[in-house]
Amino acid sequence: MAILFRSTPAATARWRPLLGELMPEHEFRFWPEIGDPAAIEYAMVWQPPPGLLASLPNLRLICGLGAGIDHLLRDPELPRHVPILRLVDPYMTDAMSEYVALQVLRLHRQDLDYLAQQRAQIWEEREQKNGAERPVGILGFGTLGQDAGRKLHALGFPVAGWSRTAKEIAGFATYAGADGLDALLAKSEILVCLLPLTAATESILNAGLFARLPRGAGLVNAGRGGHLVEADLIPALDAGRLSGAVLDVVREEPLPAGHPFWSHPRIIVTPHIAAETHPPTAAAIIRDAIRRFAAGQPVANLVDPAQGY
Ligand code: NDP
Numbered sequence: 001m002a003i004l005f006r007s008t009p010a011a012t013a014r015w016r017p018l019l020g021e022l023m024p025e026h027e028f029r030f031w032p033e034i035g036d037p038a039a040i041e042y043a044m045v046w047q048p049p050p051g052l053l054a055s056l057p058n059l060r061l062i063c064g065l066g067a068g069i070d071h072l073l074r075d076p077e078l079p080r081h082v083p084i085l086r087l088v089d090p091y092m093t094d095a096m097s098e099y100v101a102l103q104v105l106r107l108h109r110q111d112l113d114y115l116a117q118q119r120a121q122i123w124e125e126r127e128q129k130n131g132a133e134r135p136v137g138i139l140g141f142g143t144l145g146q147d148a149g150r151k152l153h154a155l156g157f158p159v160a161g162w163s164r165t166a167k168e169i170a171g172f173a174t175y176a177g178a179d180g181l182d183a184l185l186a187k188s189e190i191l192v193c194l195l196p197l198t199a200a201t202e203s204i205l206n207a208g209l210f211a212r213l214p215r216g217a218g219l220v221n222a223g224r225g226g227h228l229v230e231a232d233l234i235p236a237l238d239a240g241r242l243s244g245a246v247l248d249v250v251r252e253e254p255l256p257a258g259h260p261f262w263s264h265p266r267i268i269v270t271p272h273i274a275a276e277t278h279p280p281t282a283a284a285i286i287r288d289a290i291r292r293f294a295a296g297q298p299v300a301n302l303v304d305p306a307q308g309y
């Protein structure tokens, strides 16, 4: 019985030494050297090439190496009968909350304006609110959204969360569904997207949505590039409808050279690093899940492909 590992070359180099040590009972096959496909029962994968998983006739469990599974579901040949485990790692959750707190604070404290002033050697105060006066809305109030929400709340921001199904969570205003979205947008001076990319959330960040936010709202997208209609962003910023946007994810990654997002003064781009998979913690989580699965015990964080996340 073997486990297939497939990720980027850089990630593979970081995982490789850990895997043999943590799971000596398994033989690892590192893509593209997969050997006899029939021997592979488990796959640990990030962005597998289309058809790779379908070529493994005895595959029992697909372990995604990220929190999102859109990279798996876009494979038209994905073997739909094989269960999918997504990665839920408190280390990554902390990382995402750090990122969200940083970027929300940058937007809240007018960091883009002060950086521009510094470049122009302008020493000038700007009017500043407190966090308690800056409502933040989080689209996607799941594992990552709720943790980020708690940490923003601890910093003093009023936080509201939007999810697919209704929730009651002490300390937060919560909204669900299309009607709930309008109510959340109406009061979100900073909007954070931590949604999974699904048919229902694709292109959700568009001109129509920006128009429902308070004028001059800030945007942080750390969900997926496919959430944003890229052509709508710069016009919204240039018109003052939005005051700034932080993008950790974009439709084409890496962001192509010369793309207008690189140089727009009111856009901050980071290279999909908000919450990177952390092999030392992730490997132990996946090892435990595989052991439970192999023993026929219940496994947490198996996803429903029909739901899309
Ligand atoms: P979860 O599944 O825990 O949470 C997803 C949340 O989105 C849930 O609250 C869910 O609602 C909500 N949601 C899903 N579909 C809809 C919809 N149609 N309308 C409203 N709400 C919806 O996922 P995580 O928090 O772990 O991760 C979220 C995403 O973050 C990942 O899918 C990935 O795209 C992105 N990510 C980005 C990273 C980065 O480095 N930039 C790193 C890790 C993840 P409900 O609670 O009702 O199910």
Ligand code: OXD
Pocket: 065, 066, 067, 068, 069, 275, 276, 277
């Ligand atoms: C993830 C990611 O989904 O890193 O984990 O984007």
